[in-house]
């Protein structure tokens with residue numbers, strides 16, 4: 090059973106009732122909560138949850154409730170800008186900006202060939218934008234350099250699904266979470282990153298004590314605090330954990346032999362690849378006690394239903410795709426997929442990153458078509474009415490590949506839409522140098538850190554000011570209606586792309602304009618035709634239905650279909666070569682396989698049990714950098730804070746960067762709460778206050794990545810490593826080696842010094858000085874002794890957060 094009852098959360102600042110409430114969807118995270126936008130005098134004045142929406146039954150989280158304040162921010166971009174000869178960004182007209190882009194694009198195509206223009210887009214736009222990017226990019230410009238911040242986010246979702254099931258699309262849905270006996274959150278902290286989803290889990294758990302909750306996370310997160318079984322493994326040891334546990338289950342667990350025989354291939358190879366993994370070996374590499382591993386193997390090996398979610402602790406970690414494939418293997422050998430309450434639920438993060446993968450705005454062609462399969466390219470050419478030979482083919486190019494191509498001067502235009510790579514890319518110093526060397530377009534509602542490398546800035550309309558659809562983490566397509574017109578002079582991403590296509594005069598085979606639609610709805614209708622017969626078939630969806638029925642899960646093959654809450658109920662997978670979205674990759678090296686290789690696997694509709702070879706983390710703590718660094722999120726902020734930093738409440742709740750350190754480590758190092766310390770890695774360093782606690786294990790520190798101001802030394806990505814997973818090419822944000830150093834001065838105590846006077850001299854409080862030196866009473870200081878004075882102390886607290894409100 091889902092939510093026990095609806096509860097309408099709302100946050101409205103309006104004198105008198107709003108003039109209207111407009112149907113929409115929260116544009117923050119991948120949970121995809123239904124909402125209504127309050128409009129008064131043509132301004133957005135608030136938001137409330139949609140009580141009829143099955144995902145949230147009216148609930149909203151703190152970011153959901155406060156997102157609309159960014160629309161009102163006084164510093165929104167109101168006109169395009171062009172960098173002049175003096176290096177200054179100056180206001181320009183749309184015509185000037187777009188003509189410059191057209192000129193640069195043509196120059197680049199002429200000089201460097203079509204594959205020299207790169208779109209780097211987002212997981213926060215609309216399906217219609219992504220489909221248009223795919224068509225403009227591939228059939229218009231004929232470039233294969235299409236990627237998005239989804240590479241940093243959910244590339245591993247896609248690749249682990251491709252490896253095991255042949256196509257993207259997560260098997261289980263939130264409905265299965267409502268039914269399952271056991272829920273395993275694997276590297277996923279929804280209490281802070283999917284608050285309404287976590288409330289939904291806890292709403293049921295409080296009433297029925299189900300599901301049994303397992304949380305696999307090196308930190309004791311707010312989610313882990315609610316777990317029946319918390320697995321605080323060492324950073325980077327997901328695969329040793331899974332290989333050990335799975336091998337144990339193969340020996341002693343309840344296998345579904347009939348399922349394995351009828352619906353999978355590759356059992357022997359998979360088994361062989363983990364044959365040496367004893368629980369003892371797993372215990373050694375994960376740092377976990379043997380009893381914990383036995384307990385985990387027992388629960389996972391015997392439960393009658395199981396949903397496993399994976400997120401960044403899996404995707405941005407060592408052996409990312411392989412560990413997620415191991416999760417798929419677990420579900421397959423137990424036959425726990427395609428059945429009520431069972432299946433992997435490989436999550437998304439951003440509100441529509443899944444839509445970008447579905448619509449073909451990143452690596453693969455629209456509607457899960459394989460860019461290395463001539464059959465699929467031919468279909469695409471027919472659908473777009475273009476010459477098949479003009480469509481770029483081959484494996485995808487990821488952002489880190491594109492950065493390398495920029496460094497080799499092979500990219501003439503880099504078009505950045507709805508993402509802020511100067512804060513979000515790993516090893517940002519390298520990325521900055523690369524982007525400074527090419528022509529960069531930044532399309533964003535605000536001036537961001539990435540504007541510093543922009544040659545042209547295009548101001549984009551925000552959520553609430555445009556119409557379109559998004560796909561959430563469980564394949565639900567939701568609609569967002571336009572609540573208000575954007576401020577004058579601002580265009581939506583969709584309109585900007587259409588304008589570009591028109592100015593470039595892209596044509597189809599018959600000499601007609603390549604893009605013939607002019608509204609998001611007409612674009613969606615075209616995408617429906619493109620999706621027909623594919624795994625994500627949306628033929629039965631209309632904008633009207635999406636609003637009336639509060640979202641629909643694909644596939645929706647016709648108007649009589651109510652959508653598909655669970656994939657693979659017939660145990661038929663997308664693994665016949667001409668159905669599959671991929672010919673898959675070698676599980677160890679990531680080398681793309683050929684059609685012949687894939688045909689040889691002989692899956693033909695059966696799921697593939699892939700081998701799961703282990704590779705130790707590339708960078709591990711060492712003498713110079715003895716500490717593990719991990720990075721991630723706080724409940725109060727959204728990524729690079731361009732929206733949440735503009736909401737007074739969210740800004741006040743967490744105002745600056747910090748590093749969280751275990752209290753044992755701070756005691757050893759003599760670091761006081763709030764004391765500014767230096768964290769350095771082989772790539773760079775930051776100086777941020779220490780937060781002392783027990784949530785991180787000793788030997789590990791956590792830095793939130795939300796704070797990336799170029800003028801401050803607090804960006805997590807000054808430290809992270811630009812190493813990617815060989816299959817998904819997703820960066821390894823969750824593990825690097827670092828060191829923490831005190832940045833202290835010494836003070837020789839002289840006659841007349843008091844704690845107060847010394848502290849005042851250095852601009853800190855006497856209390857901070859006392860704590861930094863473990864002084865119990867003010868009388869302990871004597872002349873001649875040397876006191877350690879923290880460089881500074883910043884003690885702005887982070888607002889505590891209660892993970893679910895039913896508790897109150």
Ligand SMILES: Nc1nc2c(c(=O)[nH]1)N[C@H]1C(S)=C(S)[C@@H](COP(=O)(O)OP(=O)(O)OC[C@H]3O[C@@H](n4cnc5c(=O)[nH]c(N)nc54)[C@H](O)[C@@H]3O)O[C@H]1N2
Pocket residue numbers: 118119152242275276277278279281282283305306307308310323324325326327400401402403406437438439719720721722723724725726727728823824
């Ligand atoms: N408040 C908030 N919510 C968000 C976002 C946001 O910015 N702010 N962003 C959204 C987006 S785009 C995404 S992708 C999601 C991300 O959502 P999550 O994945 O839930 O969030 P993270 O904090 O990135 O990472 C999750 C956990 O991985 C753990 N971890 C680190 N190393 C390992 C490891 O080796 N193994 C395991 N098992 N775990 C490890 C970390 O301790 C962390 O608690 O959140 C979405 N929701």
Ligand SMILES: Nc1nc2c(c(=O)[nH]1)N[C@H]1C(S)=C(S)[C@@H](COP(=O)(O)OP(=O)(O)OC[C@H]3O[C@@H](n4cnc5c(=O)[nH]c(N)nc54)[C@H](O)[C@@H]3O)O[C@H]1N2
Pocket residue numbers: 211212213214238239241242243401405438439506507508509510512513514515532533534535537549550551552582720721722727728729730731732794805806809822
């Ligand atoms: N160290 C570390 N780094 C990470 C991660 C981590 O866990 N640790 N997580 C990674 C993950 S999972 C993600 S998803 C990325 C996120 O990283 P980014 O995508 O770079 O972060 P955002 O702040 O979400 O950037 C979105 C941008 O789009 C703009 N925007 C908002 N609405 C619109 C719109 O409608 N149109 C346009 N054109 N622009 C709009 C915003 O103002 C903002 O500048 O960060 C990644 N980087």
Ligand code: SF4
Pocket residue numbers: 115116117118119120121122145148149150151152153154282283284285286
């Ligand atoms: S859980 Fe996600 S989608 Fe729902 S209100 Fe919060 S941020 Fe928005």
Ligand SMILES: [Mo]
Pocket residue numbers: 241242243438439
């Ligand atoms: Mo993400």
